[in-house]
Amino acid sequence: MEAYSGFAQVYDFLMKDVDYDGWVDYIEEIFISKGCKPQTILELACGTGNITNRLSKRGYDIVGIDISNEMLALAKNKAYDLRLDIKYLNQDMRQLNYSKKADSVICMCDGFNYILEENDLLSVLEKVYSLLKEDGVLIFDISSYHKLSEVLGNNVYAENFEDISYIWQNYFDYETNLCELGLTIFKRQDRLFSRYQEYHYQRAYRVEEILEILKYIGFINICVYRAFSFEKIQYKDDRVFFVCKK
Numbered sequence: 001m002e003a004y005s006g007f008a009q010v011y012d013f014l015m016k017d018v019d020y021d022g023w024v025d026y027i028e029e030i031f032i033s034k035g036c037k038p039q040t041i042l043e044l045a046c047g048t049g050n051i052t053n054r055l056s057k058r059g060y061d062i063v064g065i066d067i068s069n070e071m072l073a074l075a076k077n078k079a080y081d082l083r084l085d086i087k088y089l090n091q092d093m094r095q096l097n098y099s100k101k102a103d104s105v106i107c108m109c110d111g112f113n114y115i116l117e118e119n120d121l122l123s124v125l126e127k128v129y130s131l132l133k134e135d136g137v138l139i140f141d142i143s144s145y146h147k148l149s150e151v152l153g154n155n156v157y158a159e160n161f162e163d164i165s166y167i168w169q170n171y172f173d174y175e176t177n178l179c180e181l182g183l184t185i186f187k188r189q190d191r192l193f194s195r196y197q198e199y200h201y202q203r204a205y206r207v208e209e210i211l212e213i214l215k216y217i218g219f220i221n222i223c224v225y226r227a228f229s230f231e232k233i234q235y236k237d238d239r240v241f242f243v244c245k246k
């Protein structure tokens with residue numbers, strides 16, 4: 001199965017403990033710290049719209065882009081229920097067909113780890129640069145090299161709930177820096193369970209590799225933060241935020 005097809009059905013359930021309101025508070029704190037008051041935001045890899053919808057509710061004019069139709073269908077349903085006017089586009093961020101400039105571009109919850117080739121990451125970030133207005137802000141986070149190689153990689157995780165269970169069996173390849181995340185999901189349908197299997201691949205990037213790309217493109221005021229703070233990162237941090245300006 002394609003990544004995020006079966007998983008889309010359980011994504012919000014499995015993310016239920018993520019503090020998305022706090023996440024959006026943090027994005028707004030970053031805007032303030034950079035002296036920027038964006039009106040228009042482009043969100044890449046927006047998934048089921050958990051951040052998109054919240055930013056829209058707070059008054060931003062936001063467009064969400066994701067490669068998974070199944071994730072977007074959920075995002076659109078939630079936006080419809082909340083009476084939010086959001087444009088959701090089904091696109092691969094490696095081949096963005098979008099030209100409207102934005103005050104800010106964001107990519108949250110490790111969307112860029114899904115770009116497996118460094119050259120592709122360079123071209124996505126070049127396109128992002130061209131889509132930002134002068135002085136615009138780019139914010140994204142990645143799962144750290146440490147997390148993908150030592151926490152998730154070569155480990156098995158499982159959880160067993162009443163209606164949903166999953167097994168997550170992961171392999172990390174130190175040659176390619178790719179983490180294969182093999183996900184088996186069991187979802188109750190009446191008295192039986194349906195079983196879905198899908199594989200996700202994430203690339204572990206070192207902070208230095210990303211900094212080099214951002215500088216090469218011409219981004220300025222580049223900051224690297226430990227998640228949900230303005231502090232320096234530590235070796236064992238699992239999530240790293242990058243903030244920079246055009």
Ligand SMILES: C[S@@+](CC[C@H](N)C(=O)[O-])C[C@H]1O[C@@H](n2cnc3c(N)ncnc32)[C@H](O)[C@@H]1O
Pocket residue numbers: 003004044045046047048049050051065066067068071091092093094107108109110111114115
């Ligand atoms: C971990 S989810 C994050 C979703 C959302 N940002 C959130 O905070 O909940 C990663 C998302 O990246 C999307 N994705 C992966 N590769 C992509 C690509 N090449 N172009 C656009 N979206 C992509 C997936 O479909 C998925 O929705």
